Amino acid sequence: MSEAEAAVLRLVGLRKSYNVGLSNETEVLHGLDLVIERDDFAALIGPSGSGKSTLLNLIGLLDQPSAGELYLLGEPTSTMDDAGRTRLRGESIGFVFQFHHLVQAFGALDNVLMPLMLRHGRPGPAAIDRARGLLAAMGLEKYAQTRPNQLSGGQQQRVAIARALVTQPSLLLADEPTGNLDTRTAADVFELMRRFGREVGCAVLLVTHDPRLSAACDRTIDLVDGRIVSDTRVGPSGTG
Amino acid sequence: MLALQFLRDGRGQTVTILVGVAVGVAVVVFVSALIQGLQSNIVQRTLGTQAHIRVLAPDEVNRQPVVAKDTLQLVWEDKRAQRRRSINNWQQVVATLDTLPSVGAVSPVIAGPAFAGRGAALESVALTGIDLQRYQQIIPLPDYIIDGSARLEPGEAMIGSELAMTLGLRVGDKLRLDTGRDNPAVVNVVAVFELGVRELDARNVYLGLKQAQALLGLPGGVTQLDLVVDDIFAADTIARRIARLTGLEAESWMEKNAQLMNALSAQSLSTNMIIVFVSLSVAFGIASVLSVSVVQRTREIGILRAMGAGRQQVLQVFLIQGALYGLLGALMGIAGAYVLVWVFNTFGPGLFYIPVANTLVVFALVLATVVGVLAAAVPSRRAAMLDPVVAIRYV
Secondary structure: OOHHHHEEEEEEEEEEEEOOOOOOOEEEEEEEEEEEEOOOEEEEEOOOOOOHHHHHHHHOOOOOOOEEEEEEOOEEOOOOOHHHHHHHHHHHEEEEOOOOOOOOOOOHHHHHHHHHHHHHOOOOHHHHHHHHHHHHHOOOHHHOOOOHHHOOHHHHHHHHHHHHHOOOOOEEEEEOOOOOOOHHHHHHHHHHHHHHHHHHOOEEEEEOOOHHHHHOOOEEEEEEOOEEEEEEEOOOOOOO | OHHHHHHHHOHHHHHHHHHHHHHHHHHHHHHHHHHHHHHHHHHHHHHHOOOOEEEEOOOOOOOOOOOOOOOOOOOOOOOOOOOOOOOOOHHHHHHHHHHOOOEEEEEEEEEEEEEEEEOOEEEEEEEEEEOHHHHOOOOOHHHHEEEEOOOOOOOEEEEEHHHHHHOOOOOOOEEEEEOOOOOOEEEEEEEEEOOOOHHHHHHEEEEEHHHHHHHHOOOOOOOEEEEEEOOHHHHHHHHHHHHHHHOOEEEEHHHHOHHHHHHHHHHHHHHHHHHHHHHHHHHHHHHHHHHHHHHHOHHHHHHHHHOOOOHHHHHHHHHHHHHHHHHHHHHHHHHHHHHHHHHHHHHOOOOOOOOOOHHHHHHHHHHHHHHHHHHHHHHHHHHHHOOHHHHHHOO
């Protein structure tokens, strides 16, 4: 497999500025180059204000870079319009947020099905089976019809992970997924992400403050003041 | 589907706004039905005692002598006295009008003044000679008869209840009629009717066509043709057409009752105003509830966008919510209006009956739904335009 094919994500000289054209224009990301491989399980670390969230928004196609190019599955994205980015985002990216962000009006199963419903309308039996399978794998088969506000934090986060995986994305983005969970639950959630990243075959990029989590990842990308200061691989990770 | 779920989720809000919409729709439907009922009642009562269109011979005018060119002519003329005269060739005119598709019935009538006397009592009356068979289709006289039976053989007359009271007449009594032509006639009263209009009940005396012609000195002639039309509110248009067609004068009930028409259109105007302002307040209600809903759901909108929902989809969710508010509220409101109408018809003053037209119900449903969608336009747009990055961070 050539490197180009294996790369889920490739950043080339990616820059992001806020307040463009105003006197208080500030550049947050100063030309990042980065490649995420198909089987990467990487942690993005860095102090507050280093631009981690900004970078995650850019990678998730929620925001547009000021300069540089972002290739997702080999597709350049800077020239895409909103509809194009929405489509690509729906097809290839799964999100897990810090505050699990489930839609309160729906039960757990419907939350997991939501990305499919948004794209294809009413879900077919195959989709429902897949969603049930994911919930079961998260140990939540009993809670399929339960509203999010009746689930614990760890359970909600597991529903969110199932939801992120139901579209079989190529890249799973997690923003402090264990940020407001206790240590044990956090470890559980982390393990689940790790396992499913491997099983579904999607790359995982997680932003974290927790050094124990980043240490457990195969790769650690350190972002300081909008620049990547180190990018290290540990352990027997991807074959490259 | 998403929209439905959002509605169910924000149950408190949903119920509040649905009640608001329902009250508005109930008011619109009830007031419209009330006014429609009132108007059709007034029109029915008005038209129950008069023809929709009356065709008359044109007024007689003075003929001016032809003068040479460039001559200044000063004319001082007295208007001519309009003597009673027959419509020329009325049989053929009746035949022609009978063939017009928009005309329901035509009845030749001869009308003129007379004195009705019994003993020393004398009353001025309006002598009306009719062909009863035809005239029934214009004014259903048999329906108004309170005593006797509807028939008009020679020597028979039908009189109004007021006149009967004044002259102390009952069915079977004799009545003297004098038109000032030295040919008084004595007729039998065969029926007393009550049209419900005092003036008509005091003055109308119906005779057979032939006898009236003889009394009024117009053998074989009629002075007017009474018509009914299928669409009463097209009467003025049809009257104009008949005037052009026959060269006679045609006057519709709408011209004759200009004041009534004025009142009716003022009423319609006020109904429309009520509809417009109620719609406006319903629209603002829906818009404000949806605005709040958009703010409350900002974060969820952000998540939906992150999961691949396009701007169009977010827009749709809120537009559909607006439409549903309108539609469901309208359904409740229509049910409420039916209850109000039922209460009015059952326990109300009983002056007239209010029908609820199907078209009115459909109109209310469509109006409320359209208002809902329009009201949702601004909040929906704001939801669709939310920046997902900002929306997700929104707490």
